[in-house]
Amino acid sequence: MKVEKVKVSLNTVDDIPYAPFARPGLVTVNSGFRTQRPVCDKEKCNGCHLCYLYCPDGCILKDGKSIKFDLDFCKGCGICKKICNKGAISFEDEK
Amino acid sequence: MANKFISGNDAFAYGIALSRPHVISAYPITPQTTVVETLSSFIANGTLNSEFIHVESEHSALSAAIGASSVGARAFTATSSQGLLYMAECLTYASGGRYPIVMMNANRSTALPWNIYGDQRDSISLLDHGWIQAYAEDAQEALDLAIMSFYIAEHKKVSTPFMVNLDGFALTHTYEVVDVPEQEKVDEFLPPFETDNKLDLDEPKNLGFSAGPDTNTEFKYHEQQGMLNAYEVISECEQKFKAIFKREYPGLVEDYYASSADFVIVTLGTIAGTVKDAVDTLRSDGKKVGLLRLRYLRPFPNEEIVKLLKDAKAVAVLEKDISFGNEGTVYTNVNSALKKGNVTCPTSNYIGGLGGRDIEKHQIIEIFERITSMQSEIKFIGLKGE
Amino acid sequence: MAVTVKNISDDELFFGHKACGGCGGALAVRGALKVLGRRSVAVVPAGCMSAVAFNYPQLCFANNAIISTFAGTASMMTGIEAGLRALGKKDFQVVGFAGDGGTGDIGIQALSGAIERNDNVLYICYDNEAYMNTGIQKSTLTPFGARTTTTPVGSKVQGNRSFKKNMFEIVAAHGITYAATASVGYLPDFLNKVEKASKIQGTKYIHVIAPCPTGWGIKTEDCIEVAKEVVDCGLWYLAEFENGEFKLNKRPKEFTRIDSYIKRQGRFKHMTDEDIENVVKARDQKWNFINKYFN
Known part of the structure; x- marks a missing residue:
């Protein structure tokens, strides 16, 4: 379970709920926070998943014995790179 | 029961x-x-x-x-x-x-x-x-x-x-x-x-x-x-x-002879009881006076006020409240209702009962007397020395 | 069973928020909700976490969540818990996530009331040591010496001149059912305290140090390392309060250097040797107390 991307149309007064309550949902992504993107060297990754645990944004997904990144929401903070004992994560410039 | x-x-x-x-x-x-x-x-x-x-x-x-x-x-x-x-x-x-x-x-x-x-x-x-x-x-x-x-x-x-x-x-x-x-x-x-x-x-x-x-x-x-x-x-x-x-309530306002009165006090809360008593006394003397009791301030009974006061000759708003630097807030609201309803009779505002001071029947009667003769005023009632 | 990286839920209940990169507070909330699960009801007062996660229509809690008034985290939690119970609901956890200002300053009264009533709620204070959401102003949990925008470094006064209030011990003085300290630098310890607290009936309080790279003047990637270091140098400690007793969870064999913890952070850069000496003294005094009264 995860907060999912949604499409919300807010064009008329009736599109807006009568009170501030709504289902969870995301209408924008966070990739714009980032100037560099993380890359995982799967040869070095030992699947300890510490990076997954410590990511403040929940943007590292367990991928078998390695990991992958959710680049829509990764902000490029670098905590994953720093926490990795194996030096498996590096950052490269956004193209 | x-x-x-x-x-x-x-x-x-x-x-x-x-x-x-x-x-x-x-x-x-x-x-x-x-x-x-x-x-x-x-x-x-x-x-x-x-x-x-x-x-x-x-x-x-x-x-x-x-x-x-x-x-x-x-x-x-x-x-x-x-x-x-x-x-x-x-x-x-x-x-x-x-x-x-x-x-x-x-x-x-x-x-x-x-x-x-x-x-x-x-x-x-x-x-x-x-x-x-x-x-x-x-x-x-x-x-x-x-x-x-x-x-x-x-x-x-x-x-x-x-x-x-x-x-x-x-x-x-x-x-x-x-x-x-x-x-x-x-x-x-x-x-x-x-x-x-x-x-x-x-x-x-x-x-x-x-x-x-x-x-x-x-x-x-x-x-x-x-x-x-x-x-x-x-x-x-x-x-x-x-x-x-089997108990009836009259909506946002209570009409106590207001619709048939020339001179009406608008007020709210318990003081309405004293006003009713004064109205009874004055009406027994043939004076066409009445009370409009506001039961609700929000939503505000704009239409009801206009309906009951459209034929009034003068209206007094009696309230235990003041917006300093202006006037009683109820008065402001009542005037707004009257204006929207094109009711043009003079209105006055009487501020009383502050800090629990009694508003007495004779003061209510005096208010009716004042609005019978006055154009319009905003006044603290019962001020010492007056 | 202990919560580990291997068995922790893959649910991402706090996701897509606009917290700054490397936010310790966001990590604390994300981790705690992974442990507490989908049937938790999060109460979040005005502050960073509400500002970054609750901007309609971008709503970032997959579980139930509500913003409370700044002062009203604990009282709203109380009302939610009482309401759900009165409606016959079962198997839920009401959890609050308030910052240091929301907890130690404006929210302390409501928190005290909830603890006194022993309401069945879990209050988590993510402590980033200042009002970060409004632009880094001093709270009563801002440490000595720290530069904030309301304790600037000037020619007359340099940074915050008062010492950090100890919310953990204030809470414990109520005779609270369960309280603990934690740091996102020791995340498994924090997560297991959340897990433990979730199984306890009554009021639970967890105070987790959560660095704010923006406000602390550290690199975003260093958030976890700094959160570890604050424990290792003895300026914070991992402990629990239960059954009327304090228990120390981690006793550093030897403290790391306070000056290295201080010098790496922009907010402390201006501190003099005398200031640092004051901090060392305060730490040693604290540890004398801990050694005397903590098991």
Whole structure:
């Protein structure tokens, strides 16, 4: 379970709920926070998943014995790179 | 049905208990205390099955009630004066969140100077905080408003919190014979609180969120619509109330000879009793005078005021309130209604009863005399030395 | 069973928020909700976490969540818990996530009330040591010496001149059912305290140090390392309070250097040797107390 991307149309007064309550949902992504993107060297990754645990944004997904990144929401903070004992994560410039 | 000789606060407590709130949270303040004491004793004796939260402040009292209401529970709190002001932040929170909490406010003067007695500056100063505001005249009306307030507040078209105001001491601590309805009848009258505006364990929601410039106006538009819908829901509620309890209420205003009078006093709360007495006396002398009692200040009875006052020769607004630097707030509101309805008679404003000072019958009669001869004035009544 | 990286839920209940990169507070909330699960009801007052996660229509809690008034985190939690219970609901956890200002300053009264009533709620204070959301102003949990925008470094006064208030021990003094300290630098310790607290009936309080790279003047990637270091140098400690007793969870054999913890952070850069000496003294005094009264 995860907060999912949604499409919300807010064009008329009736599109807006009568009170501030709504289902969870995301209408924008966070990739714009980032100037560099993380890359995982799967040869070095030992699947300890510490990076997954410590990511403040929940943007590292367990991928078998390695990991992958959710680049829509990764902000490029670098905590994953720093926490990795194996030096498996590096950052490269956004193209 | 059972007649009981009880205070206004006790009558209100009976009305609340009969409405079976899930959660009551309150902090003591004179002259509200006996309401929550009575409710506490009902709970201690097992006749009321509510969660009572002994909060450590009025801010927490309303905050906890908001929490309870946000999961779909029926919630009640009570306060007065400084307590109401202390929880003021939570007032807009409850109304903007559309949480139909019921609150009793024992109308009391606000410091400084300290004063525990009744005037209405506390609640009237908060008219713009998005709560329905009703003002009871006597203990029976207080009890009945306690029950009706949940009906109106929780109605899907309204979803707006409801403040019932009882004049401090004059009503809260005065004993009267009151008809306490039977539980079965109240259960028949009051539907369970149902809402989609709630935290739901099976279908999670995010509540109380921020809405920026892009959508804020629309949320506030809905809030206004909810309050405006209360006009018809109040009427519907009183009809159902009459059918079940055989007691009739006149909607947002009470017409005590106002529509057939040349000279009318507009007021609210317990002082209406004294005004009625004065009207009776003057009418027995052939004077065409009347009273328009405002039962609700929000939503404001614009149309009713115009309807009742359109043929008046002069109108006085008597209120226990003043907006310093201007005039009584009720007066401002009444004038606005008259203007919108093209009623052009002179109006005057009499400020009295501050800090619990009695307004006596002879002063009411004097007001009628003054508006018979005056064009218009704004005046503190009963000033020393006058 | 202990919560580990291997068995922790893959649910991401706090996701898509706009917290700054490397936010310790966001990590604390994300981790706690992974442990507490979908039936938790989060109460979040005005502050960073509400500002970044609750902007309609971008709503970032997959579980139930609500913003409370700034002062009203605990009282709203109380009302929610009472309401759900009165409606016959079972198997839920009401959890609050408030910052240091929301907890130690404006929210302390409501928190005290909830603890006194022993309401069945879990209050988590993510402590980033200042009012970060409004632009880094001093709170009563801002440490000695720290530069904030209301304790600037000037020619007369340099940074915050008062010492950090100890909320953990204030809470414990209520005789609270369960309280703990934690740091996002020791995340498994924090997560297991959340897990433990969730199984306890009554009021639970967890105070977790959560660095704010923006406000502390550290690199975003260093958030976890700094959160570890504050424990290792003895300026914070991992402990629990239960059954009326304090228990220390981690006793550093030897403290790492306070000056290295201080010098790496922009907010402390201006501190003099004398200031640092004061901090060392305060730490040693604290540890004398801990050694005397903590098991």
